[in-house]
Amino acid sequence: MDWIIIVYLAAITFCLYMSGRFSGTETALTALDKIDISKMVNNGEKHAEKIEYLKEHMDQTITTILVGNNVVNVAAPTLVTVMVKDLVGNWAVSIASGILTLVLLVFGEITPKGFSLKNKKRFSKKNAGMIYYMSLGLKPFIKALNWISDVLINRLGGKTDFDEMEVSESEVMHLATMLEEKGIIKNIEKKILQRVFWFGDQKVKNVKVLKEETYALDSNLPLKEATDFIKEHGFTRLPVIEHDSEEVIGILYSKEIIGKEKGMVKEQMREPHFVSNDDDITEAFKWMRKNRIHQAVVRDEDGEFDGIITLEDILEELVGEIYDEFD
Incomplete structure (x- = not known):
């Protein structure tokens, strides 16, 4: 009879042990983010690729863990x-069932979840292999369970794709505040993050230099006068307007007229590039970078000259004022 008791106790202990592993692994994998996993893979850490697979197939992973745990x-x-x-x-x-419930709660849930949350990488690496091979072995069964679950969730109007889970701007900024308080990031880094969110909602008209604050050269201006003007003010490029009008017909680059004193501005200007007031600033920035455009002319809704925008103006919205030798 004694050996039967030993077998029972061994089996119950094994169940408690596995319950703890399943519960802890669920918490550890959920807590790991893509940056953590990417570093592990790049460093060639043990089971890193299995962890990456489990994280990329999180619906399958969670179901596998729940099946095992149950x-x-x-x-x-x-x-x-x-x-x-x-x-x-x-x-x-x-009485025995009540005691077991308490034991399961402490050793199968609370303790392993708390430990794995504080040691997510270590716990994930230790158990990734087990969950990985279980998920592959039970794949048809897991897929069937997930299909049933997805049908029910869709009927209730919920989302079934883990990749569609959204994080709000306020949540990110709350996290940034916490990281700043702990000294993990600096205040300037938090401010840049705030500017990134602000930046994404802006239009060209919110960042441009107004026409009234912009210098422009007459197309018929002699190069000698243009050179003197550029030297005096320290400009690297200026818009060129049609004689006796406000229509921008070109851009004059200071480096291209160095040493040239004969001729007119219109003979040395380049073709201008245009953006509209209502263009998204992020799209304008991408376009200017892709085409290596440092300065673009801004047009209003009637297609008329309304200001200029430079890569420097855009970058200053993210990192603050950028000073050069002419500021």
């Missing part, structure tokens, strides 16, 4: 019930 959590009380009923009697079953 099996051992059902098996443990069943074994306790049978053992106590055979050894003591029916009257002790309720």
Whole structure:
């Protein structure tokens, strides 16, 4: 009879152990972010690629863990019930079940989840192999369960794609504030993050230099006068307007007229590039970078000259004022 008790106790202990592993692994994998995993893969850490796979197939991973956890959590009380009923009697079953519930809560849930949350990489690497091979072995069964779950979730109007889970701007900024308080990031880094969110909602008209604050050269201006003007003010490029009008017909680059004193501005100007007031600043920035355009002319809704915008103006919205030798 003694060996039967030992077998029962060993089986119950194993169930508790596996319950802890399943619960802890779920918490650890959920806590790991893409940056953590990318570093692990790049460093060639053990089981890093398995962890990456599990994270990329999180719906399959979670279902696998839940299946395993439920099996051992059902098996443990069943074994306790049978053992106590055979050894003591029916009257002790309720007491034993209550004790087991407490033990499962402490050793199968609270303790492993708390430990894995603080040691997510270590716990994930230790258990990734087990979950990985379980998910592959149970794949048809897991897919069937997930399909049933997705149908029910869709009927309730919920989302079923883990990749579609959204993080709000306020949540990111709250995290940034916490990181700043802990000294993990600096205040300037937090401010740049704030500017990034602001930047994404802006139009060209919010960042441009107004026409009234812009210098422009007459197309018929002699190069000698243009050179003197550029030297005096330190410009690297200026818009060129049609004689006796406000229509921008070109851009004059200072480096291209160095040493040239004969001729007119219109003979040395380049073709201008245009953006509209209502263009998204992010799209304008991408376009200017892609085409290596440092300065663009801004047009209003009527297609008329309304200001200029430079890469420097755009970058200053993200990092603050950029001073050069002419500022």
